[in-house]
Amino acid sequence: MLHYAVVFFIIALIAALFGFGGIAAGAAGIAKILFFVFLVLAVAGLIVNLLRGRG
Known part of the structure; x- marks a missing residue:
């Protein structure tokens, strides 16, 4: 998705x-819209990854 934004x-x-x-x-x-969608998905993925590693 970041590729499309670029x-x-x-x-x-x-x-x-x-x-x-x-x-x-x-x-x-x-x-701009694609960049912010990528940013939100990247942060959500990071949070999910951190929560999975914890449990």
Whole structure:
């Protein structure tokens, strides 16, 4: 999922470079959402892993 966030970020940078503001904003928004979803899933996985190791 982090890979997709990076891909959308690169698409946003390229679109901004060529002056496509709307496309760049949309791609950056998608990249931001995917990054935060990845972050939440990574923290949840870490917590579950710590709880399993304890019991």
